[in-house]
Amino acid sequence: MKKETIIAIILGITFGIIFSLIMVSRTKSQSASIGNKKNVNETSQIVTPIPQTGTNFTFDVTSPSNNIIVNKKSISITGKISSNALILIQSPIKDTILQSTKNTFSTEFPLALGENVIHIVVYPKDSQFKLQEKELRVYYIEE
Amino acid sequence: MKKLILVIFCLSLALCSYFFNVKAQDVIPSSSESATPDDINSRKLIEKVANKVAEERKKDQKAVSGVIKSIKDNLITVSGYEGLESTTFQINVDTSFNQIFAVSTGEKKEIKMSDLKPNNYIIATGPLLDKAILANSVYVDDRFVVKSGTIIEINKTNYSVVVMTTDKSEYTIDIESTTKQYLMNIKTLEIEKTGFSKIKEGDTIHFVGVLSEGKKPTGKVNITGKKYVVIPQEYFIK
Numbered sequence: 001m002k003k004e005t006i007i008a009i010i011l012g013i014t015f016g017i018i019f020s021l022i023m024v025s026r027t028k029s030q031s032a033s034i035g036n037k038k039n040v041n042e043t044s045q046i047v048t049p050i051p052q053t054g055t056n057f058t059f060d061v062t063s064p065s066n067n068i069i070v071n072k073k074s075i076s077i078t079g080k081i082s083s084n085a086l087i088l089i090q091s092p093i094k095d096t097i098l099q100s101t102k103n104t105f106s107t108e109f110p111l112a113l114g115e116n117v118i119h120i121v122v123y124p125k126d127s128q129f130k131l132q133e134k135e136l137r138v139y140y141i142e143e
Numbered sequence: 144m145k146k147l148i149l150v151i152f153c154l155s156l157a158l159c160s161y162f163f164n165v166k167a168q169d170v171i172p173s174s175s176e177s178a179t180p181d182d183i184n185s186r187k188l189i190e191k192v193a194n195k196v197a198e199e200r201k202k203d204q205k206a207v208s209g210v211i212k213s214i215k216d217n218l219i220t221v222s223g224y225e226g227l228e229s230t231t232f233q234i235n236v237d238t239s240f241n242q243i244f245a246v247s248t249g250e251k252k253e254i255k256m257s258d259l260k261p262n263n264y265i266i267a268t269g270p271l272l273d274k275a276i277l278a279n280s281v282y283v284d285d286r287f288v289v290k291s292g293t294i295i296e297i298n299k300t301n302y303s304v305v306v307m308t309t310d311k312s313e314y315t316i317d318i319e320s321t322t323k324q325y326l327m328n329i330k331t332l333e334i335e336k337t338g339f340s341k342i343k344e345g346d347t348i349h350f351v352g353v354l355s356e357g358k359k360p361t362g363k364v365n366i367t368g369k370k371y372v373v374i375p376q377e378y379f380i381k
Contacts, residue, residue: 069206069268086332088372092287092351095325095372097332114246114282115208115266119289121349127379133291133309139206141268141280142251 057129058082058103059122061136069139070111077118078106084125091118111140204279205271207232210286211263217256221265233275234267243281254283288366290314291349294342294373302339306348316350316368323370329378337373347374 061079064070077089080103087098087105093112098105109118118136209223209232219234236243238256245252259265264286269279292308302318318324318339326337342348352366 067206069204086378088291088327088349088374090289090291090349090351090372092285092289092369095334095349095370097327097334097372099332112246112249113244113251114284115206115287117287117289119291119349121291123374123379131309135289137206137208139266139268141206141282 057085057124057126057132059085059132059134061120061134064136064138066136067139069141071141071143072111073140074108074110075138076106077109077120078104081105081122082124086123086125088121088123089118090121091116111138113140113142115139203270204268205276206266206268207234207271207276208264208266211259211261211265213261214256214259219259219265219267230274234265234278234281235275236267236278236281241278241281243283245283247283247285259283286354287369288314288352288354289350291347294344294346294348297342297344299339304342304348306350313363314350314352315363315365316352316371317365318368322368325370325372327372327374327378329375334372342373343376345376347376347379348372349374 059079059081061077063078064075081087081100083100083103085100087096087100089096089098089107089109091109091112093116094110096107096109098107116138118138119133120136121131121133123131207221207223209221212220212222212231214220217236217238219236221232221234223230223232236256243254243256243259245254245258263283266282266284267276267278267280269277290306290308290312292306292314294304295307295313296305298304304316304318306314306316308314324337324339324342325334326341327333328335348371350366350371351369353369354364354366
């Protein structure tokens with residue numbers, strides 16, 4: 001093999017390695033900057049409070065979601081609600097009655113193995129509002 | 144010329160060794176004490192990816208429940224619900240891996256595939272693909288109905304009450320000696336034990352019953368009452 005050919009090969013390998021190193025370092029710095037931007041987005045998320053005007057009635061179950069599968073014997077039921085409402089939560093193994101004093105409610109609720117049909121009914125204090133109900137199916141499965 | 148080639152060769156060797164050293168440190172950090180911020184970031188990234196994979200696997204897990212229509216070998220066809228729509232699901236049970244449990248008595252009892260019969264109510268979990276589930280777990284349970292409504296009729300001769308729910312369905316609840324009966328105290332909001340004679344038409348009732356096998360959970364249906372909680376009408380007119 002000629003000297004020139006060997007030199008060309010070696011130079012090619014050298015520049016190739018240098019180029020790849022530059023590319024690796026640039027990719028790393030780019031991913032780091034994206035991560036920082038994401039953090040900024042997460043922290044700058046604005047939480048808008050729900051207005052309580054008195055002209056409408058609020059009821060929403062925020063947790064758990066319907067048809068969720070869990071591997072624990074109880075679950076926390078939480079939600080948003082207008083104050084002074086009567087909440088009745090019923091399943092085949094438990095009945096709970098709550099009176100909302102704040103704009104949220106939360107209770108720890110036991111689960112039976114298998115399917116748990118949880119029926120939540122809310123009776124607003126003001127009779128001009130209709131009762132509201134929600135049915136959740138929560139599956140407690142042992143791992 | 145030879146010297147020049149030698150210098151370039153040495154330089155490329157040095158660069159190669161540096162590059163591979165950096166990569167090796169990224170994968171296996173020598174110890175936590177000598178870990179650089181880059182190492183910590185890479186480890187966090189690996190953990191994040193692993194957690195994400197685990198989450199995705201959990202997301203694939205779905206639960207299906209319904210009444211058995213037919214059983215053929217290891218394939219069970221059930222009639223269940225997807226949201227409010229009636230749907231037929233196929234449950235594939237691998238008996239060499241899966242155990243089947245009966246939980247209707249409140250205790251977990253292992254049963255065999257041959258114990259399953261049409262009209263049994265079963266719950267299966269596993270990855271769901273196009274109405275077919277490859278079961279990871281299978282449970283046989285009672286088919287509970289948990290509803291509420293207004294008592295429109297009380298039959299004192301055969302111990303039953305007729306309830307109209309908010310969706311205008313009528314349920315006839317058979318009250319048995321084992322049915323747990325409760326009343327909400329309108330002053331304290333506590334749940335107290337009560338008797339059949341204390342409930343009256345117009346009261347609000349929250350009930351849990353077991354639907355007879357094979358019956359649809361809508362329309363005018365008979366259920367066996369497991370328990371009920373009555374909210375007296377006086378609570379709403381006070």
